Amino acid sequence: VMVWLRRCTHYLFIVVVAVNSTLLTINAGDYIFYTDWAWTSYTVFSISQTLMLIVGATYYLTFTGVPGTATYYALIMTVYTWIAKGAWFSLGYPYDFIVTPVWLPSAMLLDLVYWATKKNKHSLILFGGVLVGMSLPLFNMVNLITVADPLETAFKYPRPTLPPYMTPIEPQVGKFYNSPVALGASAGAVLACTFAALGCKLNTWTYRWMA
Secondary structure: OHHHHHHHHHHHHHHHHHHHHHHHHOOOOHHHOOOOOHHHHHHHHHHHHHHHHHHHHHHHHHHHOOOOHHHHHHHHHHHHHHHHHHHHHOOOOOOOOOOOOOOHHHHHHHHHHHHHOOOOHHHHHHHHHHHHHHHHHHHHHHHHHHHOOHHHHHHHOOOOOOOHHHOOOOOOOOOHHHOHHHHHHHHHHHHHHHHHHHHHHHHHHHHHHHO
């Protein structure tokens, strides 16, 4: 009975985390809409995707103990998103935001770290967290550059004008802290380690509840 209870809890966790991951990342392409705040939105969405990916992928990876399951988890997220975006597409929403599997390469790096360090959990948290945090904003930028044309999208799906107090001040272009990829990668690298640790801890809690 306890084995099945533990398994059911595990599957429940996977579904809850994967669904929430998908919900939080589903509008991650919306920075294309916000022409004035595009890079700010891009950075925030990149970080949110990084954290949602790594907490679920680390949980799944350490629960099974099999390198490769992080990538499988990213695939679950991707398919969920395709389905949900398909539903939105039927309502006339653009479909070309997250059709590229942007989470898969980062999840592959997580698997690689787990395998290369002989399933060392602390190495997974530190090295895996840094790699996922730094890589996802890069892949996200590739997604943006290759898939959607921001100007075309902005004209095709116009948004209401921002009120004066929301209109941003023109940034100083070229500074490090105004680079959305650099900012997303640096913040992501720090925060992803914390969320990787949380993913590992979820396993401990699962086993303690079921003990």
